[in-house]
Amino acid sequence: MSKMKTLLVGAGISLAASFSFNAAAADGAALYTAKNCQTCHGADGKAPIMGAYPKLNGQNKDYLVAQMKDIKSGARSNGMTMAMKAMVATVTDEEFDAIADYLSKVK
Ligand code: HEC
Known part of the structure; x- marks a missing residue:
């Protein structure tokens, strides 16, 4: 049944006016x-709190997933990555997918 919900993607339902929009984006x-x-990247990934923190909205979904996985695994590592690594330690691949799907669709 939950798989059926994905068929609602792109149905044009206003996100602001409905609580029943696309399950992945909602999650x-x-x-x-x-x-x-949002404490570092700002609401909807649009307004990072520091210039050295990346904006996330509108970025390609595949890219976002890859970067989050690389930060979690340690493949991507630099002076700024430590702040982020602790935050994604408990985020699963399914959750990365849902978050990236949502962020990629924020204008
Ligand atoms: C404590 C601050 C902080 C928090 C909280 C945080 N991040 Fe980050 N995030 C960063 C920083 C700093 C970077 C850049 C790391 C680097 O330079 O390698 C980053 C990088 C990223 C990137 C890669 C962006 C790109 O353009 O390459 C993604 C995607 C991301 N964060 C998503 C998330 C998500 C999703 C969460 C919540 C689970 C989160 N972040 C929580 C600080 C944070």
């Missing part, structure tokens, strides 16, 4: 806030 938006991503 992604909720996860983004629940995991406190």
Whole structure:
């Protein structure tokens, strides 16, 4: 049954006016806030709190997933990565997918 919900993607339902929009995007938006991503990247990934922190909105989904996985695994590592690594330590691949799906669709 839950797989059927993905068929609603792109149905044109206003996100602001409905709580029943596309399951992946809904989960992604909720996860983004629940995991406190906005504390560094800002609401909807649009307004990072420091110039050295990346904006996330509108980026390609595949790229976002790859970067989050690389930061989690340690493949991507630099002076700034440590702040981010702790935040994604408990985020699963499915959750990365949902969050990236959501962020990629934020204009
Ligand atoms: C404590 C601050 C902080 C928090 C909280 C945080 N991040 Fe980050 N994030 C960063 C920093 C700093 C970088 C850049 C790391 C680097 O330079 O390698 C980054 C990088 C990223 C990138 C790669 C962007 C790119 O353009 O390559 C993604 C995607 C991302 N974060 C998503 C998230 C998500 C999703 C969450 C919540 C689970 C989150 N971040 C929580 C600080 C944070």
